[in-house]
Amino acid sequence: MKDVKCECGHVNPHGTVLCEACGKILDEEEKKKQLLDMRYEGSARRSQTYSKTIIDKIWNFFSSVKVGVWLIVITLIASILGTILPQKMYIDLPPEVYYEQEYGWFGKLYYQLGFHDLYGSWWYLLLIAMIGISLVICSLDRVVPLYKALKAQRVTRHEGFLKRQRIFGINTLVNQQDIDIVKERLKQKHYHVREENGDLLAEKGRFSRWGPYVNHVGLIIFLFGGMLRFVPGVYVNENLWVREGETALVPETGEQLYLQNNKFILQHYDKEKNKTFEKALERAGDVVKNYQSNVVLYKRSGEKIPGEKPKLEKVKDYKVRVNHPLTFEGYSIYQSSYRSEMNSMTFNLINKKTEQSFGELTINLQDPKEKYDLGNGYSVKILNYFPDFEFAKNGEPSTKSRVPNNPAFIFRMTAPDKPKGETSFVAIRQTIEPFGDNTYKMAFKGIGTKNVSGFTVRKDSSLWVIIIGGILFMIGVIQGAYWNHRRIWVQHKNGEVWIAAHTNKNWYGLKREIEKVLEDTNLGNPEDQLQSETTDKEGV
Numbered sequence: 001m002k003d004v005k006c007e008c009g010h011v012n013p014h015g016t017v018l019c020e021a022c023g024k025i026l027d028e029e030e031k032k033k034q035l036l037d038m039r040y041e042g043s044a045r046r047s048q049t050y051s052k053t054i055i056d057k058i059w060n061f062f063s064s065v066k067v068g069v070w071l072i073v074i075t076l077i078a079s080i081l082g083t084i085l086p087q088k089m090y091i092d093l094p095p096e097v098y099y100e101q102e103y104g105w106f107g108k109l110y111y112q113l114g115f116h117d118l119y120g121s122w123w124y125l126l127l128i129a130m131i132g133i134s135l136v137i138c139s140l141d142r143v144v145p146l147y148k149a150l151k152a153q154r155v156t157r158h159e160g161f162l163k164r165q166r167i168f169g170i171n172t173l174v175n176q177q178d179i180d181i182v183k184e185r186l187k188q189k190h191y192h193v194r195e196e197n198g199d200l201l202a203e204k205g206r207f208s209r210w211g212p213y214v215n216h217v218g219l220i221i222f223l224f225g226g227m228l229r230f231v232p233g234v235y236v237n238e239n240l241w242v243r244e245g246e247t248a249l250v251p252e253t254g255e256q257l258y259l260q261n262n263k264f265i266l267q268h269y270d271k272e273k274n275k276t277f278e279k280a281l282e283r284a285g286d287v288v289k290n291y292q293s294n295v296v297l298y299k300r301s302g303e304k305i306p307g308e309k310p311k312l313e314k315v316k317d318y319k320v321r322v323n324h325p326l327t328f329e330g331y332s333i334y335q336s337s338y339r340s341e342m343n344s345m346t347f348n349l350i351n352k353k354t355e356q357s358f359g360e361l362t363i364n365l366q367d368p369k370e371k372y373d374l375g376n377g378y379s380v381k382i383l384n385y386f387p388d389f390e391f392a393k394n395g396e397p398s399t400k401s402r403v404p405n406n407p408a409f410i411f412r413m414t415a416p417d418k419p420k421g422e423t424s425f426v427a428i429r430q431t432i433e434p435f436g437d438n439t440y441k442m443a444f445k446g447i448g449t450k451n452v453s454g455f456t457v458r459k460d461s462s463l464w465v466i467i468i469g470g471i472l473f474m475i476g477v478i479q480g481a482y483w484n485h486r487r488i489w490v491q492h493k494n495g496e497v498w499i500a501a502h503t504n505k506n507w508y509g510l511k512r513e514i515e516k517v518l519e520d521t522n523l524g525n526p527e528d529q530l531q532s533e534t535t536d537k538e539g540v
Contacts, residue, residue, distance in 0.1 A: 010152065013145070015049035018042025020152040023161030035529060036164045038502055041153075043145035063141040068134040075127045082118030085110055089239065093401060120230055132223045139216040150206060155196035157489055157500075165489075165500040167511065169526025174497045178521040182490060185517045191488070200490040209504065211480025218476055222469030228462035236331070236459040243343075243366075243452045247298070247312075250457055253331065258298040258312055264338055264451040265292040291335050293320045293453040297328060320455070330459050337454030342404045344448035347426075349374060349413060352441050358415070360445065365404040377416040380442070384410040389427055397425070413440045486510050488517075499526045
């Protein structure tokens with residue numbers, strides 16, 4: 001497609017509505033309008049000019065504001081749907097089991113569609129990427145031709161351009177002294193005044209036109225920072241449970257950091273020591289004052305050898321409390337929760353009729369032994385162990401998780417008079433003897449508990465990118481909201497002085513400013529043609 005050369009000599013890209021230099025109307029449809037559409041200075045936008053190749057069609061699709069809005073709406077709806085059921089980081093069971101088990105067919109569909117890990121799903125990331133592409137193409141499609149048009153504009157403009165500005169007026173009896181006064185007053189009001197052959201172009205606030213595009217750049221950087229969070233190692237937000245006395249690997253650290261939990265401390269406010277809050281404490285009961293875990297952070301030294309325990313080097317001791325995290329190499333470990341879980345169960349092997357005890361055994365629920373020898377020919381063997389017992393749909397015993405929330409056992413009890421042993425299923429408050437009435441049983445005696453500290457491990461290397469994007473976004477908002485682009489043309493045409501003006505917003509402020517500039521001169525105030533046109537229609 002060929003460029004269009006205007007009578008002023010300026011060569012305009014194909015599709016230009018108004019000559020970038022003099023403002024002459026080049027489009028026949030635009031000539032039929034009462035006032036000029038100055039939104040993009042009548043410049044040629046690629047999306048409205050080319051539509052032949054596949055690249056043109058992709059460009060035109062993403063340059064549409066409607067497409068961008070729909071992408072945002074779809075993403076918002078998807079984000080809302082992602083809050084209906086808990087995300088996978090908040091569940092204990094495998095997702096493929098949990099959602100169907102807890103929520104039936106809806107949970108299964110929810111999992112299959114990827115809503116269980118919404119913000120990490122490929123299609124959600126694709127939506128975010130498409131929004132970013134839309135912002136980039138929308139901005140380039142508009143800002144490049146707008147910049148070229150504003151840069152190429154001349155002081156002296158075509159008559160048709162001036163006549164069809166919203167603010168326009170003609171003066172006949174004018175002397176040069178009035179023009180000089182107007183010129184000085186415009187400079188006092190911080191206009192940049194250019195002069196050519198006695199014609200004036202006063203302009204200020206052009207930088208405000210770039211506000212929406214600065215806004216878009218901020219959004220693009222913000223989205224990029226959000227997408228960086230899905231790159232392994234850039235963003236970490238994982239839960240870590242560590243029992244007292246145990247050492248656990250800190251997740252997402254490349255098996256480099258380990259955390260040992262020496263002791264969990266739970267402190268309550270004492271009514272005797274806190275007399276000021278005595279009444280409030282009496283009403284509320286026990287109020288927690290402090291959650292604290294005394295921990296040791298270790299770092300692995302040397303290379304990892306498969307099958308061998310890692311060699312750990314102590315980094316530091318720390319008392320992790322709420323809002324006082326342990327920080328190291330960009331990682332922060334917060335005290336977020338705690339629980340007390342069963343650590344051991346104690347049973348007595350007794351004769352059911354005589355209730356005589358033949359020995360006691362304590363089972364470590366984290367690492368139970370296979371066999372317990374009670375002496376004198378009495379022993380107990382664990383045939384099966386279900387840490388979090390439930391009956392499956394087929395009626396068979398199973399476990400929901402590896403956490404001992406509801407332990408159950410299948411025991412084989414051996415005695416001198418029962419050398420083949422007796423089998424018994426034992427759960428809390430439940431005993432089943434599947435092969436008939438037994439002589440012996442495992443009598444529950446007590447449980448042992450252990451505190452488990454809940455930590456949140458966080459690392460966010462993308463935060464500075466998101467902050468920069470947010471700052472640029474706000475700069476763009478302020479730039480476009482609190483300033484406006486104003487232009488005033490004072491032109492000599494056919495022995496008359498024509499005054500025209502344009503602004504991208506706040507027309508009332510522009511008209512008031514023109515009144516001040518023309519005050520006490522022979523130049524009359526130009527007319528608001530849009531307002532006059534509306535008044536005429538109402539009069540008719």
